[in-house]
Amino acid sequence: MPTVGGTRVRELTRRVADAWPTPDASGWRHLPFTLLVVLVALIVSKIPLPTRAPLVVAAVAVSLTVQALASLARPARWSREWMLLLPLGQILAVSLLDLGSGDRTGSVAVLLFVPGIALALVPGLLPLLAGLLTVTLACFAPVFLAEDRFYPVLHGVVTALMICALMVHSHAMISTVRRHERSLAAAEDLMRSIMSAASEQAIIATDATGRLVAASSGAERLFEAPADRLVGTELTRLMGEDGASLAGLVGAAADGGSHVSQWRRSIGGSARVVEYVVTPRPGNASEPASEPGSGPGPAPPEGYLVVATDVTAREEEEERQEQFIGLVTHELRTPLVSILGYVDLLRLEPAALTTEQREYVEVLARNARRLRGLVDDLLLSARLAAGERMAHEEVDAVEVVRAALASVRPIADAADVALELSGDDRVPLVSDPQRLGQVVDNLLTNAVKFSHAGGQVRVEVVAEPAPDGGRGARIRVADDGAGIEPDELRRITEPFYRSRESRRRRIAGVGLGLTLVQALVSEHRGTLTIDSEPGRGTEVVVRLPDAAARADHEG
Known part of the structure; x- marks a missing residue:
């Protein structure tokens, strides 16, 4: 059972340890050196040496004065220049003790290390210079004031150089x-x-176990809780469902990558859709790998950084937009079918119409077809947003492109734009022929619309292996038209975006063509690349893999 005295000692030790680094604990930090000076003075007085007692007593007095100032005068509140008095006083005490000790070897001078280092640790150049000067003077004082030293000059030089070098290094x-x-x-x-x-x-921000260590004001707003309540919460409890694991939430971030995902949950009584990105907070890269003998390996994460965005409003807006598009297009499609039907009936008996009437019918048919194309694009956009899957059939990509060229040729002829097809004679591919045709139709229509009279649209279809080594096709559509500005190129596939050139020339369209191309190519697991230079034309390259492997997987 611990004694009362032992408890008091432990309590005093704890208080000293807590106070030691604080500015007002200067007295405690000077106490060991003061005791050291007193102890050396006592030892010197007991050894049969030619001691100069007044100097030894003066050294002790100076040291005790420094201790009193450090303990009682609150030096932490002094200016930096006045604070130099304490270590300079210690240097004076050591110098007096060295001169009064009678030691012919000058061993006491080694105590100059303590106040010298103390001065070197004070911010600024002035304390260092003051320390270097006073330490050097203290080391050479015996050369002039003590006659019985062994090699005083050599001893002073060596001691001063050692202490000053250490002071400069410490500073x-x-x-x-x-x-x-x-x-x-x-x-x-x-x-x-x-x-x-x-x-x-x-x-x-979390630690390695997934416990929150920091949260932004946005986190307080999203989770409707103050930061001090969020800190310490488990990430799995905050963002996961019942039984969710940390590995499932952070995904590839556990291995040094990044993980992007989305979660839906009711917060504050309302349903929320949140997108989040998880990245690791790396640990010490010098730590060894977990398996013995395997050498240095990737450091385990110290934790994870999660950036979450509430996209509920965006999701709701997109859903309303898709519902609106679907409703409008369905309402437009029915009367359009009727109009085109009656136009076809009028065409069955051309003799019953005058020349002027036949021209009216052609204008009506042309504009109705154009409107039907727009409605079809809107319907396709709605179906893609709804997640409708594409069909998978064995098709010849060249035949699909030829059909698209035949469909676009009347428009190209009217615009005085030549169409040219090159590449392989046959490119077999598993794809959705209707959607593949829509991809090519949109690319050709855009190329013709933005070409100048007398221009040319070049189409190339070649077989090209897919990244996985399977079959694939590359379709390139190039024109020598107006081109696209660099700042618009990155936005050209955004829904309803129309370039400045299309607005300036009042080219018909609503900005869905390339958006649908991008969506259809992505659905096909392909890639879409657009290169353009204003005044030089545009080149669009579509790379499509064979969809057979995906069809098998989905089946």
Whole structure:
């Protein structure tokens, strides 16, 4: 059972340890050196040496005065220049003790290391210079004031060089540490500002176990809880369903990659759709791999950084937009079918119409077909958004392209644009012939619309192996038309986006053609590449893999 005295000692030790790094604990930090000076003075007084007692007593007095000032005068509140008095006083005490000890070898001078290092650790160049000067004077004082020393000059030079070199090295090290501390403090302030300003995105930092260690103001807004309540919460409890694992939430981030996902959950009584990205907070890269003998390996993450965005409003808007498109297109398609039917009936008896009437019928048919194409594009967009899967049939991509060319040729002839087909004679591919045809139709229509009179649209179809080694096709459509500006090229596949050139020339369309091409190519697991230069034309390359493997998987 611990004694009362032992408990008091432990309590005092704990208090000293807690107070030691604080500015007001200067007295505690000077106490060991003061005791050391007193102890050396006692030892010197007991050894039969030619001691100069007044100097030894003066050394002890100076040391005790420094201790009193450090303990009672609150030096932490002094200016930096006045704070130099304490270590300079210690140097004076050591010098007096060295001169009064009578030791012919000058061993006491080694105590100058303590106040010298103390001065070197004070910020700024002035304390270092003051320390170097006073330490050097203290080391050479015996040369002039003590006559019985062994090689006083050599001893003073060696001692001064050692202490001054260590002081300079310590000053450089502590300056580097302080610069790093300032950089870390600035980075911490910046991160705190970012976390506070990020009100639209929820930024969450966790430790390696998935427990939250920081949360932004956006996280407070998303999860409807203050940051102090979020910190310490398990990520699986915050974002996962019952029984969810941390590995399932962070995905590839556990192996050093990034994980993007979406989760739906009721927060505050309302359904939310949240997209989130998880990246690792890497640990120490020098840590060895987990398996013995395997050498250094990737460090385990110290935790994870999660950036979550509430996309509920966007999802609802897209859903309303798709519903509107579907409703409008269905309402338009029925009267369009009727109009085209009656137009075809009128064409059955051309003799019953005058020349002018037949021209009216052709105008009516042309515009009705154009409107039907627009409606078909809108319906296709709605079906793709609804997740309708494409069919899978063995087709010849060249035949599909030839059919599209035949469909577009009247428009090209009217615009005085030549169409040219090259490449392989046959390119077999498993695809959806209707959707593949729509891809080519849209590309050809765009190329013709943006070509100048007398221009040419070049189409190339070749067999090209897919990335997985299976069959594939490459379809290239190039024109020498107006081209696309660089700032518009990245937006050209956005829904309903129309370039400045199309608006300037009042080219018909609503900006869905390339959007559908991108959606159809992505549905086919292919790639769409668009290269363009204003005034030089545009080249669109579609690479499509054989869809047979996917069809088998879905089946």
